[in-house]
Amino acid sequence: MKLSAMLPLALLAAACSEGGTEGNGAMTAERTGAPAPAPAVSAPAAEEPLDPPDPGEAGGLPNDRTPGSEAPFTPESAQGAANVLQNYYALIEQGDYEQAWALRSPSADGPSPEEFAASFDEYAEYHAQIGAPSDIEGAAGSLYVEVPVQTYGRMKDGKPFSSAGTVTLRRSNNIPGSTPEQRRWRIYTSG
Template sequence: MRRSLLLLPLMLAACGPATEPANDTTANPAVDAGNATALPDDEIADDIVADEAPAPAATASPAPLDPPAPGEPGGLDNDTAPLDESPQPEASAQGAARVVERYFGLIEAGRYARAYQLWEPGRAGMNRQAFVRSFDRYAEYHANIGAPGEIEGAAGSRYVTVPVQPYGRLKAGGRPFNMRGTVTLRRVAEVPGSTDAQRRWRIYDTDIKPRP
C-alpha cells in the first residue's frame, strides 16, 4: 500500500459496479434486488483476509501505474485540510469512508460477492453474478480514496460522498485507464424503530466516469 498526500491511509485495488473504462460501451445488467440481501452485522468485519473462496491467482503485469497526483487533471482535489486519523464513530463521515476502504479491500482480496453485500439492496445496478463477472476485464485495478464530505440529511436518512480515483490496466492490450468520481453512502438516522443494521453505512450510488 502507498499513501499519498491528503488521501485516506488505504489505497487499494478497487472497482465499483457502475465504473467503466473509456470507450467501453457495454451496458450494465438490470437490477436484481433479490440478490442484494444484506449480510448479518457480525459478518461485515474489518478483517478482509479470509474468504469462502480463494482469490484469483496473480498474473504477471506491467510495472505499477503512477496515477495523477492530487490537483492534477484526473486526480483527486488537492485539499490542504489535515487528515483526521483519530478514532471515529461508525456513524460519522469518517465511518462512511471506512466502508469505502473496506469495499475496495474486499475487491483487492478477490472477495467480489462479499463486496457486493456492502451495497444497499437493489442499488448496485446488477445482480451478484454480473457484479463478479464485471472484474474479468481488468489486469490491474487500483484506487486512491479521498476524505469524505459532510453528512447530509433527508427524510430520516443520512448521506455522505467519498471521492475515489480508480486507475489501472485492462487485460486487452494492457491499456491504462484513469477515472474519478464519488461513492455515495446512505444510512438510516437515529429514529425510533430503526435497527442497528439500518443505521450502518451502505453504498447507495456512484458517479465514477472515465477521465483523460
C-alpha cells in the same frame, strides 16, 4: 614458464576449442555428466508501472489540503463511511466480489451479485485511492456522505486505466424502528 604450468592451460584451450563454439555446453555436459545449461530465454518486457494522476490533476482526487482529523472515529461518523468504502475497494482488489457487493445498498435496479462480479472480468489489476469524506448531510430520515474516489489499474490487455468520481454512502438515521443493518453505511451511488 615451466612445462608443468603450461600443460593445464593447453588442455583447457583444447577443450574450449574442441567442436567449435556451437554446442560447447552439450559437449561439456557429455564429458562431465552435468546437465547442459538451458538456452537463454528472453524475459517478457516488464509492464510499465501504474502511475495514477496526482491529487489536483485531471482524473485524480481533489487537492484538498485541509488536514484530516486524527481523532478516533465511530462507525456512524463520516470517516466511518469512508472506512466502509476503503474496505469495499480492498475486497474488490482481492477479488472478493461477494463481500464487496454486500457493502452496497439494496436496490431493485442494481446489478445482481453475479453481474457485479462479472463487471470486473476485464481487469487484470484494480486499485482505488479514497479521499476525505464530506460532512454528513441529512434528509428524510437518512444520512449521506460523499467520498471522492480515484480508481486505477490495468486491463487484461495490459493497458492502464484511471478514473475519478464521487461515491455517496447512505445510512438510516437513528430513528425508532430502524434496524442495526439500516444504520450501517452502505454504498448508495457512484459516479
